[in-house]
Amino acid sequence: MDYQKKPLPAKLGKIGFALLGIGLLSMIASFAVNSHRAFFDYLWMYMFLVSIGVGSLALVALEYLVGATWSTPFRRVSEFLASIIPLLVVLTIPLLLFGMHDLYHWTHPEALATDPILQAKEPYLNISFFTIRIAIYLLIWVGFFYLFIRNSQKQDITRDPALTKQSIKFSAAFAILFVVTIAFASMDWMMSLEYHWYSTMFGVYYFAGTLLSAFAAATFCSVKLNENGYLDKKLGNNNYYSFGTLMFGFNIFWAYIAFSQYMLIWYADIPEETFWVMMRMKGSWSYFSIGLVFIHFVLPFLILLPRSSKVNPKLLSVMSIWILVAHAYDLYWIIMPTYFTEGFAFGWSELGALMFAAGLIITVFKYRADRTNLIPVGDPKLEQGLNFHLN
Amino acid sequence: MIKKLLDKVKEFDTKDDTEPRSKKLYGLAALYNTPNEIIEAAAVVAGKGYEKFDVYTPYPLHGMDDAMGLGKPKIGFLSFTFGLIGTCSALLMIGWMMGIDYPNIIGGKPFFALPSSIPITFELTVLLTGIATVLGLLILFSKMPKLNSPLNDTEFMNNVSSDKYGIVIRTNDDKFTEDTVKNLYLSTGAYDVQEIFYRESNLTTKTPIFEKKFIGAIIGTAVITAVVSYFTINYVLYDIQPFDWMWMQARINSQSKSDFFPNKSGMCPPVNGTVAKGFLPYDYKGMPDSSVKLLANPLAVSKSVLERGQDRFNIYCSPCHGYFGEGDGRMKGLFPKPPTLHSVKVTSWTDGNIYHVITNGQNVMPSYAEQVSRDDRWAIIHYIRALQKSKNAKEEELPK
Numbered sequence: 001m002d003y004q005k006k007p008l009p010a011k012l013g014k015i016g017f018a019l020l021g022i023g024l025l026s027m028i029a030s031f032a033v034n035s036h037r038a039f040f041d042y043l044w045m046y047m048f049l050v051s052i053g054v055g056s057l058a059l060v061a062l063e064y065l066v067g068a069t070w071s072t073p074f075r076r077v078s079e080f081l082a083s084i085i086p087l088l089v090v091l092t093i094p095l096l097l098f099g100m101h102d103l104y105h106w107t108h109p110e111a112l113a114t115d116p117i118l119q120a121k122e123p124y125l126n127i128s129f130f131t132i133r134i135a136i137y138l139l140i141w142v143g144f145f146y147l148f149i150r151n152s153q154k155q156d157i158t159r160d161p162a163l164t165k166q167s168i169k170f171s172a173a174f175a176i177l178f179v180v181t182i183a184f185a186s187m188d189w190m191m192s193l194e195y196h197w198y199s200t201m202f203g204v205y206y207f208a209g210t211l212l213s214a215f216a217a218a219t220f221c222s223v224k225l226n227e228n229g230y231l232d233k234k235l236g237n238n239n240y241y242s243f244g245t246l247m248f249g250f251n252i253f254w255a256y257i258a259f260s261q262y263m264l265i266w267y268a269d270i271p272e273e274t275f276w277v278m279m280r281m282k283g284s285w286s287y288f289s290i291g292l293v294f295i296h297f298v299l300p301f302l303i304l305l306p307r308s309s310k311v312n313p314k315l316l317s318v319m320s321i322w323i324l325v326a327h328a329y330d331l332y333w334i335i336m337p338t339y340f341t342e343g344f345a346f347g348w349s350e351l352g353a354l355m356f357a358a359g360l361i362i363t364v365f366k367y368r369a370d371r372t373n374l375i376p377v378g379d380p381k382l383e384q385g386l387n388f389h390l391n
Numbered sequence: 392m393i394k395k396l397l398d399k400v401k402e403f404d405t406k407d408d409t410e411p412r413s414k415k416l417y418g419l420a421a422l423y424n425t426p427n428e429i430i431e432a433a434a435v436v437a438g439k440g441y442e443k444f445d446v447y448t449p450y451p452l453h454g455m456d457d458a459m460g461l462g463k464p465k466i467g468f469l470s471f472t473f474g475l476i477g478t479c480s481a482l483l484m485i486g487w488m489m490g491i492d493y494p495n496i497i498g499g500k501p502f503f504a505l506p507s508s509i510p511i512t513f514e515l516t517v518l519l520t521g522i523a524t525v526l527g528l529l530i531l532f533s534k535m536p537k538l539n540s541p542l543n544d545t546e547f548m549n550n551v552s553s554d555k556y557g558i559v560i561r562t563n564d565d566k567f568t569e570d571t572v573k574n575l576y577l578s579t580g581a582y583d584v585q586e587i588f589y590r591e592s593n594l595t596t597k598t599p600i601f602e603k604k605f606i607g608a609i610i611g612t613a614v615i616t617a618v619v620s621y622f623t624i625n626y627v628l629y630d631i632q633p634f635d636w637m638w639m640q641a642r643i644n645s646q647s648k649s650d651f652f653p654n655k656s657g658m659c660p661p662v663n664g665t666v667a668k669g670f671l672p673y674d675y676k677g678m679p680d681s682s683v684k685l686l687a688n689p690l691a692v693s694k695s696v697l698e699r700g701q702d703r704f705n706i707y708c709s710p711c712h713g714y715f716g717e718g719d720g721r722m723k724g725l726f727p728k729p730p731t732l733h734s735v736k737v738t739s740w741t742d743g744n745i746y747h748v749i750t751n752g753q754n755v756m757p758s759y760a761e762q763v764s765r766d767d768r769w770a771i772i773h774y775i776r777a778l779q780k781s782k783n784a785k786e787e788e789l790p791k
Contacts, residue, residue: 238453262506263507267507390454
């Protein structure tokens with residue numbers, strides 16, 4: 001097929017750079033003022049980038065695995081977003097080198113000396129094994145990222161359908177590895193903030209949030225690109241409907257997991273599980289927790305429920321940003337109560353971290369988009385995807 | 392008998408096929424090979440201004456509602472309304488049952504707790520939404536009480552329920568004429584056009600769903616299924632005699648063995664010194680001159696106590712002692728006459744002494760402990776004191 005690439009506006013790169021610069025400056029200032037708080041903000045920002053990056057790679061794999069055609073024209077969007085993954089390696093280094101003492105109380109020798117529970121968990125929770133695990137996750141993510149991207153890029157030139165077949169095999173392996181690594185990563189980075197607490201559902205909880213936010217990011221970028229005519233031909237309701245429905249579905253899945261985790265803790269009423277929830281009921285955190293229910297589930301549910309809103313591009317782009325904000329809100333709810341024990345606070349250092357994350361996503365997206373076709377022109381499923389019809 | 396029944400069913404099953412069609416035309420049907428063709432055809436038919444037509448496909452086609460010009464589907468509002476009704480009624484039901492009607496403490500939780508109600512609320516919401524949607528579709532679009540569409544058991548229906556796509560324009564449409572419709576079909580790429588005639592039974596107003604036989608069969612099936620499954624499930628799954636759920640509890644019957652207690656007996660005597668509720672042990676049995684005389688009347692004198700004492704006295708004491716305690720009761724001659732209660736001996740007795748006599752008995756008088764409760768005995772004593780005073784009152788004691 002003949003495809004004329006239309007370059008993204010230069011303004012986008014400038015916005016990305018501006019956000020990235022302001023965010024970076026604010027984070028440096030934050031480290032100078034209060035490094036303890038700054039590391040919590042940093043972890044928050046880092047987990048958000050993990051959600052978007054690794055989640056997007058999972059969506060790419062999912063598309064290969066189930067042979068979806070409707071999303072093939074938009075696969076590049078997820079590939080661009082997944083390009084955050086190599087940068088995660090760089091972003092991990094400050095955490096591992098300098099952040100461990102500020103973030104994780106289990107790294108303190110005096111805590112280990114007096115705490116029998118921590119002593120029992122010590123074989124798993126120690127800095128060297130922690131570092132090895134993080135390295136393994138990153139290795140798997142970066143490795144599969146290069147496999148998928150290499151195949152996808154090569155196919156643009158060679159148009160070889162065998163590359164798709166190979167990618168399907170990769171995605172079968174990655175599907176399993178993704179679920180395992182994302183669950184363990186969530187436990188290592190976030191659950192171990194309160195190392196007495198455990199929830200067997202926590203991995204699934206973060207998994208649900210990851211897929212949802214990656215899907216929302218993909219929806220926003222795809223809708224914007226499509227509305228402004230950057231894809232080969234303008235796609236309509238048939239493709240939008242799938243975006244709306246799946247975002248709606250993933251959101252319900254998140255709510256289902258979140259509620260299941262809460263209800264099990266509530267029902268069993270065991271002190272070593274409930275204290276984690278009680279931390280989020282203390283002071284102003286209780287309003288924050290109730291807010292999570294409405295911002296993350298009730299309002300998006302009601303807004304996305306009618307069929308008309310699932311095919312409305314304006315509403316879809318608003319709702320996908322909403323969901324991204326809700327995911328950041330969710331991560332804040334998970335990570336921050338360990339630092340802000342008396343009640344939540346949102347200052348310039350949190351805003352800076354958020355701007356850094358947004359700036360990084362935009363910059364990476366723009367960087368990749370400038371060097372790659374916006375649609376996978378060599379993919380054998382593309383033709384079907386462009387002419388996708390729901391019936 | 393079963394064979395007869397099966398034959399009947401078979402006969403009923405094949406009845407429609409053989410039912411003759413009338414000469415009255417129901418509509419013209421056309422068949423298409425692909426979903427895209429049928430969507431285009433539907434758009435053309437709707438564009439020509441036809442209103443009384445419908446499209447039949449083996450599975451739902453997205454975009455068909457637009458092509459047919461149906462506008463916004465209303466069924467969503469029905470589903471949403473019933474979903475809301477489900478949510479509200481579940482919360483009200485659980486709130487009423489758990490919070491008001493039969494509050495039970497479960498795991499130290501509040502009587503009505505939202506987290507534990509969410510699963511049931513969800514279930515009821517989904518249930519009502521589903522039922523409302525299906526029934527709504529059946530009633531609104533398939534004209535539910537009427538089951539017998541002329542399209543049933545036609546070659547057209549055979550095709551559209553497997554792999555073809557069909558459209559029917561009915562004769563009651565204002566624009567319907569056989570030739571124009573036929574030409575319209577052929578111009579939109581139909582590979583076959585069929586005439587659909589009414590059945591004789593379609594032309595009557597009778598609705599077979601309300602026939603006595605049908606309703607009877609439905610109820611019979613329901614009852615038989617319920618009873619059979621109740622018994623089978625009880626026997627097969629739980630090995631329990633039906634209707635004996637309550638009886639088959641894990642409990643210890645009286646007189647039976649129990650490994651729970653060290654003496655292997657299901658019945659345990661009360662611990663030594665146990666006092667039954669409402670009864671104090673009487674420690675002065677058979678001891679007339681003990682400290683019993685020091686017992687004081689625990690009841691204060693009041694009108695209701697005196698009336699109670701009079702009532703009990705007249706029932707239990709007066710047969711022998713007489714209504715005024717003079718020993719001239721109705722039993723005289725049949726039983727030894729008791730001495731008067733107005734003697735110096737009895738008037739100088741303490742309340743405790745009289746209580747002892749009522750409780751313990753004296754000479755031929757038996758114990759009244761079984762018949763008269765503790766408080767009633769003290770009330771009787773107050774009444775006896777009143778009787779004594781009435782016989783020996785001094786001038787200055789009389790009310791002025």
